[in-house]
Amino acid sequence: MPLTAFDEMDLGPAASQTQSQSQSGQAQSQGSSVRAPYRDYKRWLDAAPGDMLARRRQEADLLFRRLGITFAVYGEGGDTERLIPFDVVPRIIAAKEWKRLRRGLKQRVKALNAFLDDIYHKREILRAGTIPEDLILKNAAYVNHMRDVTIARQTYTHIAGIDLVRTAENEFYVLEDNCRTPSGVSYMLENREAMMRLFPDLFAQVRVAPVGHYPDALLQTLRDSAPPNCDAEPTVALLTPGVYNSAYFEHVFLAEQMGIELVEGGDLVVKDDIVYMRTVGGLKRVDVLYRRLDDDFLDPKVFRKDSMIGVPGIFAAYKAGNITLSNAVGTGVADDKSIYPYVPDMVRFYLGEEPILANVPTYVLRRPDDLKYTLEHLGELVVKEVHGSGGYGMLVGPKSTAAEIETFRAKIIAKPEAYIAQPTLALSTCPTFVESGIAPRHVDLRPFVLSGETMRVVPGGLTRVALREGSLVVNSSQGGGTKDTWVLEEDESDDIAAGEDD
Amino acid sequence: MLSRAADNLYWLNRYVERAESMARILGVAHRMSMQSTHGGTRNDEWEAALIIAGCDKSFALHGGPPTRRAVIDFLAFAPDNPSSIHACLKAGRENARAMRAQITSEAWESINAAWLEMRTFSMAKVEADGFNTFFDWVRERSQLFRGVAEGTMQRDDAYRFMRLGTLLERADSTARILDVKYHVLLPSAADIGGAVDYYQWGALLRSVSAFRIYRQIYRDSIRPLKVAELLVLREDFPRSLHACFAEIVQILQYLRESYRRDYPSVRLAESMLLKLRYDDIDSIFTRGLHEYLTSLIDTNIELGAAIAHDFMQPN
Numbered sequence: 057m058p059l060t061a062f063d064e065m066d067l068g069p070a071a072s073q074t075q076s077q078s079q080s081g082q083a084q085s086q087g088s089s090v091r092a093p094y095r096d097y098k099r100w101l102d103a104a105p106g107d108m109l110a111r112r113r114q115e116a117d118l119l120f121r122r123l124g125i126t127f128a129v130y131g132e133g134g135d136t137e138r139l140i141p142f143d144v145v146p147r148i149i150a151a152k153e154w155k156r157l158r159r160g161l162k163q164r165v166k167a168l169n170a171f172l173d174d175i176y177h178k179r180e181i182l183r184a185g186t187i188p189e190d191l192i193l194k195n196a197a198y199v200n201h202m203r204d205v206t207i208a209r210q211t212y213t214h215i216a217g218i219d220l221v222r223t224a225e226n227e228f229y230v231l232e233d234n235c236r237t238p239s240g241v242s243y244m245l246e247n248r249e250a251m252m253r254l255f256p257d258l259f260a261q262v263r264v265a266p267v268g269h270y271p272d273a274l275l276q277t278l279r280d281s282a283p284p285n286c287d288a289e290p291t292v293a294l295l296t297p298g299v300y301n302s303a304y305f306e307h308v309f310l311a312e313q314m315g316i317e318l319v320e321g322g323d324l325v326v327k328d329d330i331v332y333m334r335t336v337g338g339l340k341r342v343d344v345l346y347r348r349l350d351d352d353f354l355d356p357k358v359f360r361k362d363s364m365i366g367v368p369g370i371f372a373a374y375k376a377g378n379i380t381l382s383n384a385v386g387t388g389v390a391d392d393k394s395i396y397p398y399v400p401d402m403v404r405f406y407l408g409e410e411p412i413l414a415n416v417p418t419y420v421l422r423r424p425d426d427l428k429y430t431l432e433h434l435g436e437l438v439v440k441e442v443h444g445s446g447g448y449g450m451l452v453g454p455k456s457t458a459a460e461i462e463t464f465r466a467k468i469i470a471k472p473e474a475y476i477a478q479p480t481l482a483l484s485t486c487p488t489f490v491e492s493g494i495a496p497r498h499v500d501l502r503p504f505v506l507s508g509e510t511m512r513v514v515p516g517g518l519t520r521v522a523l524r525e526g527s528l529v530v531n532s533s534q535g536g537g538t539k540d541t542w543v544l545e546e547d548e549s550d551d552i553a554a555g556e557d558d
Numbered sequence: 559m560l561s562r563a564a565d566n567l568y569w570l571n572r573y574v575e576r577a578e579s580m581a582r583i584l585g586v587a588h589r590m591s592m593q594s595t596h597g598g599t600r601n602d603e604w605e606a607a608l609i610i611a612g613c614d615k616s617f618a619l620h621g622g623p624p625t626r627r628a629v630i631d632f633l634a635f636a637p638d639n640p641s642s643i644h645a646c647l648k649a650g651r652e653n654a655r656a657m658r659a660q661i662t663s664e665a666w667e668s669i670n671a672a673w674l675e676m677r678t679f680s681m682a683k684v685e686a687d688g689f690n691t692f693f694d695w696v697r698e699r700s701q702l703f704r705g706v707a708e709g710t711m712q713r714d715d716a717y718r719f720m721r722l723g724t725l726l727e728r729a730d731s732t733a734r735i736l737d738v739k740y741h742v743l744l745p746s747a748a749d750i751g752g753a754v755d756y757y758q759w760g761a762l763l764r765s766v767s768a769f770r771i772y773r774q775i776y777r778d779s780i781r782p783l784k785v786a787e788l789l790v791l792r793e794d795f796p797r798s799l800h801a802c803f804a805e806i807v808q809i810l811q812y813l814r815e816s817y818r819r820d821y822p823s824v825r826l827a828e829s830m831l832l833k834l835r836y837d838d839i840d841s842i843f844t845r846g847l848h849e850y851l852t853s854l855i856d857t858n859i860e861l862g863a864a865i866a867h868d869f870m871q872p873n
Contacts, residue, residue, distance in 0.1 A: 312658055323562055
């Protein structure tokens, strides 16, 4: 890695040398070398007894175990629920930074929604040649059944999770857009609950913008999206694939917090293009379904015939305008890796604005110039398969052998349109409590953007942290953890909590 | 509420109540075996515990005599015995996990904590620490769960179906525990009214937390007729069949009015309640207590099926 990672807490190398000593009780003289958002926290930490964090982390483990905040699944039988490691050191973002992020997030999601509406209707962006037509129409995530389907408010991705990485002061890049069924928001909320329980004194000293109203905002967003022919208070339900899904905890959590029914496919029945749920009092009509089930499994009559967890006939009800699905069907085409490089163009095309949030510079290998550059610099770049996910089908140039690079070169030359390339970024690090004390670890951030009658972004998001030294991998399946994300409040008149600034 | 949710919650409480009943059954067997006059060489009490729990056939498949150790191990800890305390708490916790959106976080935490703690118990540990400590723990956890639910949950359908689960299971358990006496010893003429008889009826009363209540109500020595009357016919004793059915009927009538439908289960429960209200204990004994209890247990099973049909099965 050519660059030193941006340390979100400490200003310089002088400070980082003594980081791990703060927990052994040694005096910290570098108060001035701490970045502004962390100053109050650092003061509190320095005054705390040496073993405090270790004890609180043990408490946190017990707490999470007792509350049953787990991920992963049953499956093979036996008890395979696991806890996601929770780090007790918060990640802190200044109010000013957040305001800019929030504006950028809203702008980006607005453009993504406009894009989705466009490609399923007028296709202006394709006719203008801004995005190559075959990239969309031949995309595996493009759902032909959605062509000319009218949906409420023309909103497709009511709930978007935008993955961000930071590389420098005021420099955030969007790593990925998640427009289908982004998960993780329950950890954002539970992490905050845990922190308030473990460190009540800290919250008295640092003014952290609250996130607890997210479920309210989500419910409002879902209600806002009710179909036009729903003339009463809309009935909202959350559709889960069931208890074996890895995000089941989150489904239960959100349904509980919103006070809506958590339904499985078998609980729903479609009659005359109207969706009902089976209740003890008989059938009850559903108007809005927050579905956490992939398109493919939604309706065996239209998509995968072998889906046992879907609802036969629901797509016809959707097309008839009798139910809103959140997120809409076919949103996957907006978060495809091959589409990602064009999102800044979408912002310009639909909103006539310059993007506030930058993409990671991306080489699209179907473009001859980009291909040429990439082939010449394979050793420095990360190359990704456009339809790959979870770290498969990737080349990490700086960490690969010459032979691996040559093998990949041949694959790229054979099918350049299947790849994109990006420079390796010096991701920011955040202080994290590990075996040796507090040490910098790489983090990313997933804030959640809600699009209803208005757009809302609760101040914060899910911060994932790579617990192993030097590792960039934050995935929970590979030993990543999470931490609470604090957006600081500036003053009484601050609008951070409301999430409204436009 | 969803039919599936009603079903899950109903069974959640049945499982928790069943774990408690199992601890009560084992407790009474344990107590009886300690006061047995035949010096612990026979296994009547433990055999009876298996019969009452409805586990005698599955136990027989395991082989071996029904010793104290074998029976407690089977009814308390065997993971492959679906009626064991272990299995009930596990299944209850699974149902609660699936229904977390329907119950309060306090109720969930209570059952989850019970299950986590259950996993720390084992036959070896219980033998070392004393069986009663464990039986008491099971009862307390079950009571705690019910208390937490009672103290935190909204009085909605979720709560009503949970109560129905508790009450049906409890009625079943009280009938079975009372029937223990029939299974333990068909009293020989010499025993009736004797010391053994006294201790056995006393143990039975204690097993349903009714020893003191009996004294207060009857102000009399322990007589089989009155014990049976207390457990079956007294509406003011919370574990009696009459008390259980009075509340079952109340809940079902509420649901009938709420959904404006005619449910066969409501009529069945109502007829059962009428019987309990107007039967008297002398005629029950004349007809045979065991036969009477068996018929109650059968009707209770029928009622469970009718409730499932009326409310929990997809229409």
